[in-house]
Amino acid sequence: MDDVEIDPDRLYDRFEEFNRIGATEQGGVNRPALSDANRSARDRLCEWFREAGLEVTIDEMGNVFGRREGERDDLPPVLIGSHVDSQYNGGQYDGVIGVLGGLEIVEALSDAGERTRRPIEVVSWSNEEGVRFQPDMLGSGVFAGAFDLEFALSRADGEGNTFGEELERIGYAGDEPCRPRDLHCYFELHVEQGPRLERRGLSVAAVEGVYGFAWLSVTFEGMADHAGPTPMHEREDALVAASDVVGAVRRLTASGGEDLVGTVGSLEVEPDAINVIPETVELTVDLRSHDDDVVSSAVDRIRREVEWAAEREGIDYRLEELMRIEPRTFDTDCVETVEAAIEAAGYEGTRLVSGAGHDASYLDDVCPTGMVFVPSLEGVSHRESEFTEWSDVVAGVEVLCEVVRQKAAE
Amino acid sequence: MDDVEIDPDRLYDRFEEFNRIGATEQGGVNRPALSDANRSARDRLCEWFREAGLEVTIDEMGNVFGRREGERDDLPPVLIGSHVDSQYNGGQYDGVIGVLGGLEIVEALSDAGERTRRPIEVVSWSNEEGVRFQPDMLGSGVFAGAFDLEFALSRADGEGNTFGEELERIGYAGDEPCRPRDLHCYFELHVEQGPRLERRGLSVAAVEGVYGFAWLSVTFEGMADHAGPTPMHEREDALVAASDVVGAVRRLTASGGEDLVGTVGSLEVEPDAINVIPETVELTVDLRSHDDDVVSSAVDRIRREVEWAAEREGIDYRLEELMRIEPRTFDTDCVETVEAAIEAAGYEGTRLVSGAGHDASYLDDVCPTGMVFVPSLEGVSHRESEFTEWSDVVAGVEVLCEVVRQKAAE
Structure with a gap:
């Protein structure tokens, strides 16, 4: 041959x-x-x-x-x-x-x-x-x-x-x-x-x-207020909660499993104005591993991190699993x-x-x-x-x- | 009268x-x-x-x-x-x-x-x-x-x-x-x-x-790569750096001066796709106080936070002062x-x-x-x-x- x-x-x-x-x-x-x-x-x-x-x-x-x-x-x-x-x-x-x-x-x-x-x-x-x-x-x-x-x-x-x-x-x-x-x-x-x-x-x-993966969509609903006169303790800032999740995804990849990778690839802010506190932030989370248990555990952890971030800021959230593909x-x-x-x-x-x-x-x-x-x-x-x-x-x-x-x- | x-x-x-x-x-x-x-x-x-x-x-x-x-x-x-x-x-x-x-x-x-x-x-x-x-x-x-x-x-x-x-x-x-x-x-x-x-x-x-205020524009330049095959230690994720700054602005308001308020109101991600590592993030920072020295110190601190966030992720950044109004x-x-x-x-x-x-x-x-x-x-x-x-x-x-x-x- x-x-x-x-x-x-x-x-x-x-x-x-x-x-x-x-x-x-x-x-x-x-x-x-x-x-x-x-x-x-x-x-x-x-x-x-x-x-x-x-x-x-x-x-x-x-x-x-x-x-x-x-x-x-x-x-x-x-x-x-x-x-x-x-x-x-x-x-x-x-x-x-x-x-x-x-x-x-x-x-x-x-x-x-x-x-x-x-x-x-x-x-x-x-x-x-x-x-x-x-x-x-x-x-x-x-x-x-x-x-x-x-x-x-x-x-x-x-x-x-x-x-x-x-x-x-x-x-x-x-x-x-x-x-x-x-x-x-x-x-x-x-x-x-x-x-x-x-x-x-x-x-x-x-x-x-x-790799198997999970795609999550997370929406935080805060309150749009003027960035000047609104005291810090009265704020419901959706972007502060969203940023906590970005950080949590990064930290999780250091401890969540040998081959776990995690990414927040999309993040959109409303109303997205320099002097307005963000009311709504929609972000995505992409979690991957060749070990399905690792993906599942990572999803569970991010669910809790989202909940904690929302509670910390006193705002509402929605979390949706967009896609879940097994390894x-x-x-x-x-x-x-x-x-x-x-x-x-x-x-x-x-x-x-x-x-x-x-x-x-x-x-x-x-x-x-x-x-x-x-x-x-x-x-x-x-x-x-x-x-x-x-x-x-x-x-x-x-x-x-x-x-x-x-x-x-x- | x-x-x-x-x-x-x-x-x-x-x-x-x-x-x-x-x-x-x-x-x-x-x-x-x-x-x-x-x-x-x-x-x-x-x-x-x-x-x-x-x-x-x-x-x-x-x-x-x-x-x-x-x-x-x-x-x-x-x-x-x-x-x-x-x-x-x-x-x-x-x-x-x-x-x-x-x-x-x-x-x-x-x-x-x-x-x-x-x-x-x-x-x-x-x-x-x-x-x-x-x-x-x-x-x-x-x-x-x-x-x-x-x-x-x-x-x-x-x-x-x-x-x-x-x-x-x-x-x-x-x-x-x-x-x-x-x-x-x-x-x-x-x-x-x-x-x-x-x-x-x-x-x-x-x-x-x-209040006097400062408006900053910050751009982080990372590298867009596929969210699956790119190992965590090879990433240059502009959104991770940007999130550090959102957190830093919030923390600073607790220590930067009695009446200091700080907001990241606008944040835009490119290419903004669920499975692509963010290459470019542009965000704004709004810092206000009735004490001009407090605003100035806050700007200095955020400059350093931006530098640290970029260095942590190994990426480039640009910082521009858009507006500075005295109290x-x-x-x-x-x-x-x-x-x-x-x-x-x-x-x-x-x-x-x-x-x-x-x-x-x-x-x-x-x-x-x-x-x-x-x-x-x-x-x-x-x-x-x-x-x-x-x-x-x-x-x-x-x-x-x-x-x-x-x-x-x-």
């Missing part, structure tokens, strides 16, 4: 051409789900799929599949892929390398004249990022049965356009049912979005699983197959747990699943400056190619 | 009619400076001024003066008034009672056939609130020489319309020069905007002066005249220092100045629920009427 070689230049040329679609001035891409730029990216991808001899199928969620026949075409396929939607002004690598890498793998197989026992499918999932339509990973979520199709199609963006309407508009509302089907396995190549690989000077990693531990055989392929390709191996969610998290409900990570420079992602050394992208595709050949031979 | 009596019903009818202009559903008014509603309010006021026999003058800043002749019309006048612009969805009393109260006083004098030695002028200052055009108290500020006319006319609102353009648009760009002129004294009746009078069950107070101590004779009038009218007297700035703060640069406060229910102001018992409004106008008669006789 040594004659199958991926072509780094062909892959790079496609990567370059692809990222001209929705390119931003600072070297990123702006291709949010179902935007015009996202449609152009989908169009290009389908063209390339067809040129590579793949049979293109679009499902009801606009997930795009390109299928390469197997010798035993009746067997469940090996599925590989990721997504081509981006953050607003996001980076070039996130999602794209997994889809274009998958395409490169089937082309390399065809170049080498290698037929595989099982069919291979390359997929591009809809709305992975979740910046335009919430929740994120909507395409793979419906595919895996985590969401109803109707729920997903009715999600609206900030301007009231629904996912279903926009999917029709860009011409990607397909006929193929979007629901779980028999798959032999799923593998996803993705950038790490954290700094661990780069810090350790490694090119590629086997992903063991994905994933990928199929042992899939993880070991990736590890072995890393070693076989001559790279130093390591295992990582993903702090970010991925389409692979939902696919793990459908079939044995694994992931391959390549480094993110300084851990940066979701930004135009996101960068991965090209040799590391190539390493990731090489490893995944080897994994696919093994799995497709089963 | 006992035959001059203000007419509470006439005053109330005007108050009711006036507050139908720009009325909001929740019982407030929405008449920001130079808006259409502000123009209508000005039109009505000018009408009433003329009906009351006052000579109306509009100056270059759109400040509206109504003048009642004195026996010695060459002598500098007694000036009374306040403002009729409002916050967005503000209250009915703030500013309005000082202007309509002033009008009622000259009508009461005329009803009683009382001529005064000095002329009396009633004024409505432009843009006291500063919600549409910053800084606030722009009309009285230019009048007192604190700002250049050109600076004031070039101030733009959020949509880029300048104060000068909008003043022309509503027809209130007058010819009268806006600059300091000889005034015998200035008095302003206003709601307290704090809870002290209500808490003590008092109807009216003599204002000794106005005011009003003319002793003016304050004592108000006190004596309160006593003469049969109310229990007290002195207060104003936590909020007022047009009177600038007028204090031009002539001997005093103020009369009436209670604000629960200290609420700048909100639709702002309320003052009508009997207290009347008490304030009675007291001011007595003060004006004495001063106009000098």
Whole structure:
């Protein structure tokens, strides 16, 4: 099986051409789900799929599949892929390398004249990022049965356009049912979005699983008064309580569990005026760990911290759990197959747990699943400056190619 | 001089009619400076001024003066008034009672056939609130020489319309020069905007002066990274630093000086997403005291707290002093005249220092100045629920009427 070689230049040329679609001035891409730029990216991808001899199928969620026949075409396929939607002004690598890498793998197989026992499918999932339509990973979520199709199609963006309407508009509302089907396995190549690989000077990693997380929404309701004449002891300042929670989240990460991370990412103040005491503050809390008990304990603690902060300031609060995703531990055989392929390709191996969610998290409900990570420079992602050394992208595709050949031979 | 009596019903009818202009559903008014509603309010006021026999003058800043002749019309006048612009969805009393109260006083004098030695002028200052055009108290500020006319006319609102353009648009760009002129004294009746009078069950107070204050703008520059895969020790979270400052401001008010108040009223997070570590946080600090040294020490301490918070998180910061206003101590004779009038009218007297700035703060640069406060229910102001018992409004106008008669006789 040594004659199958991926072509780094062909892959790079496609990567370059692809990222001209929705390119931003600072070297990123702006291709949010179902935007015009996202449609152009989908169009290009389908063209390339067809040129590579793949049979293109679009499902009801606009997930795009390109299928390469197997010798035993009746067997469940090996599925590989990721997504081509981006953050607003996001980076070039996130999602794209997994889809274009998958395409490169089937082309390399065809170049080498290698037929595989099982069919291979390359997929591009809809709305992975979740910046335009919430929740994120909507395409793979419906595919895996985590969401109803109707729920997903009715999600609206900030301007009231629904996912279903926009999917029709860009011409990607397909006929193929979007629901779980028999798959032999799923593998996803993705950038790490954290700094661990780069810090350790490694090119590629086997992903063991994905952190579980909880998303909380907290609202403090104080009293807006003039910042001058209102004595300190009469104040009901929602921002003072909110700041206590920001501090509490940070402190909790030092004691709440080995791998616990916690973030207050969004915080909004009303009326937000220099001389008015904040009346309402709405903030979010993001708590993650690979240990579900750690996430649960952290949620309990933050509930109490919110209560204490409100009581300290004498104000009201509401706390809502927006999302609670259990940690994933990928199929042992899939993880070991990736590890072995890393070693076989001559790279130093390591295992990582993903702090970010991925389409692979939902696919793990459908079939044995694994992931391959390549480094993110300084851990940066979701930004135009996101960068991965090209040799590391190539390493990731090489490893995944080897994994696919093994799995497709089963 | 006992035959001059203000007419509470006439005053109330005007108050009711006036507050139908720009009325909001929740019982407030929405008449920001130079808006259409502000123009209508000005039109009505000018009408009433003329009906009351006052000579109306509009100056270059759109400040509206109504003048009642004195026996010695060459002598500098007694000036009374306040403002009729409002916050967005503000209250009915703030500013309005000082202007309509002033009008009622000259009508009461005329009803009683009382001529005064000095002329009396009633004024409505432009843009006291500063919600549409910053800084606030722009009309009285230019009048007192604190700002250049050109600076004031070039101030733009959020949509880029300048104060000068909008003043022309509503027809209130007058010819009268806006600059300091000889005034015998200035008095302003206003709601307290704090809870002290209500808490003590008092109807009216003599204002000794106005708190000085400092406004700071602080920006923390961290690094936006994914809230999942970024280890805690690699984070540069601008919101964690900002929260330290919110806490530091609150703590400082317990130790920084007897009457020190401190508020973080505005705080904005970028990119403000649930799963992204905050990169940039911009916040404001409002520090006030009647003791200028206390304000200065508080500013120094917050500068250091900002530096410490940035260093703790390993991020950059910028700190800018937006405004620094020295405390005011009003003319002793003016304050004592108000006190004596309160006593003469049969109310229990007290002195207060104003936590909020007022047009009177600038007028204090031009002539001997005093103020009369009436209670604000629960200290609420700048909100639709702002309320003052009508009997207290009347008490304030009675007291001011007595003060004006004495001063106009000098």
